[in-house]
Structures are given as structure tokens and as C-alpha cells.
Amino acid sequence: MKYFLIYNPTSRQGKSKADFERIKSILTKEKVEFEYAVTSKKDEAISLARKAPKKFDVIVAIGGDGTICEVITGILSRKKPYPKLGVVHIGTSPDFNRYHKIPIKLDESVKSLIRGRTKKIDIGKITHLNLDKKKTISYFGSSVNIGLGPNIASKSNGRYREYLGDFLGTLLSTLVSLTQYKKSDFKLNIDDVKKEVSNLINLTIGKDPFIASGMRVPLDMSEFTTGLLTSGNSEHAQEPLNRQDATKVMPPVYSPAVLDIKQDDGKMYCLSISGKTKLSLLVNLWRLYLGNILNSSGARLEFCRKVIVEYNKANPKIEFDGDYRGYLPAKIEVIPRALEVITD
Secondary structure (H helix, E strand, C coil): CEEEEEECCCHHHHCCHHHHHHHHHHHHHCCCEEEEEECCCCCHHHHHHHHCCCCCCEEEEEECHHHHHHHHHHHHCCCCCCCEEEEEECCCCCHHHHHHCCCCCHHHHHHHHHHCCEEEEEEEEEEEECCCCCEEEEEECCEEEEECHHHHHHHHHHHHHHHHCHHHHHHHHHHHHHHHCCCEEEEEEECCEEEEEEEEEEEEEECCCEEECCEECCCCHHHCCCCCEECCCHHHCCCEECCCCHHHHCCCCCCHHHHCCCCCCCCEEEEEEECCCHHHHHHHHHHHHHCCHHHCCCEEEEEECEEEECCCCCCCEEEECCEEEEEEEEEEEEEEEEEEEECC
């Protein structure tokens, strides 16, 4: 196979140059045919992936989740058949790799790339206003955050992570953002059902249960005791369940499969966290790291295929795959088995 590498030199606050040299060295030693391009500005990976010559079988994102997101958008902006996606993560928080079981250690990741075993995965599509407030279509591999999330991303991608590292930088960004955040009511349309969420703190819509820097959504019923449930049975995949009637569809209630979400099952999760006071989230913040946020009374989770979020004057920003990327309104959809990715 022929590989086209797209490298983001700002990954890990610009400390990834030695990693990229190592990647090229391994590929050269293994006599792999490849070419590469180095990005020089935000979103350049999109155009590089879109315009990469057809002779390449695989387009490889070398960077963090933001670079992966841009490369995915570029690939899906091409005409079919799409080239395969390869990933060598040299960023800070390898959420995409964790979910898709792509090796995180550099040498192992490159060896996996060379082996070339693939699987088809779902990809998220978001129609929104970009940073110039022009309507655009983007794609994402992990999740979209609305509310508190964009503020956290803006701070953690600045100097917080550079000086404190991934975990502490993101944690401090969360705490600072929380003190500055103004809660508001959001109007949603989830699979053609209109809903309103009062006092929303954050809304996460996505495929990847790893939200950011160790924060995660629970996938196993044994990890929580309250919240909205959705059957894993495809016949009822869009039907919200409460704890009383869950057994009518899929007994036993405590089966780990109830909240299972696969990489290619054609659905997303929608997690809303709301509360009358910011203290409620502060007290329950540790639950996001333990993966049992649904033990918080203000947290609700359900499965869906399409979510429309109306414009919100108080909190109009959107973040996806780790970067603040634009504004509401937004339509978020899942594209089943849209892309072939190299995995271990």
C-alpha cells in the first residue's frame, strides 16, 4: 500500500518533531512507499487530505484528535471510493485511538499501520456555522460538545496543557470555565422529537465514550444506577427507556449490553448534564473521570441518530474532537460505516 502522511507540527505543544522523524525512519527501514505533507495552519489538513493524489491507498493523520478530525473531514469531502484512514497519535489525549483500539505507543502504532488491517467505522457529520459564521459541513470521529465544552477546549489548548500536562491542564480548564459559565436553556430535536433542557451545563453528542483527558461516558450498566436507558436491541434502538419499563424490552436490566455502543452500529449517544447550581457539577466532576456521571441527578443519556440544536445566544459555541470550531445552530448526524480505518 502507498501512504500519504499529514503531520501537524504543533501537536503536543510543538514537541513532536522527534516523533515524526522516528515515524519516517521506521517506514523507510521497512521499505514502505510514502510521501508526506506538514501543516502550517489550522484546517490545512482538511485540504491536504481532500487533494491527496488518488495513487495513495491510505491517508495517515499524525497529530492529535484535532488533526484526525481534519483528515477525516478531508477524506469524506472527496469522491468515492475513499482512501483508508491511518492514525499515528502524537497529541495529548488519544481518545480516538482508545475507542478504536489503535496502538498508542509510537513504534507499535507504525507497525500496525504497516500491517494494514482495517475495519469500517461510523463517522459523525455536523452541519454548523464555522468560525467565520458561514454554514459548513464537517465530520468528526469522537464527539461534539456544546455549552461548557468549547470554553474548556479553548483554555486547555492554550497554555494550560503546555505547563500542566494533559490531565491537570484539562482539569484546571474545566474548573476555571465552570466559574465563568452562564447556564441557559437549550432547545433540541432528537430523532424528530422536540425537547428542551433547562439549566444546561454541557451537551455531548458522539460515538466515542472517551470525552477528553480521562473523562468518559459509562458503557456498562454496572457503572451507574440512574439515568435514561436505551435498549441495545436494534428493534428498539431509538426508544428511550426508564428503569421501570426497561425490562419489558431487554431483560435483565443490568446487562452490560444495555449501554453498549459499537464503532459501527449506526447510532450516537446524547449526554446532557444540567443543574440549578454550578456546585452540582463541581461536586460530581470526579464522576466524569470514573465513568459514572449518570449517578448525578442532572445527567441524562440516550441513543440517537440525529440531533438538531437551535441557536443559543448565551452559549453559541461548538467544540468537536477537542477543538473549538464554530457556532450554533447545528445538525449532528451519524453516517454508518462511513470510513475504513487501520486498526490493530
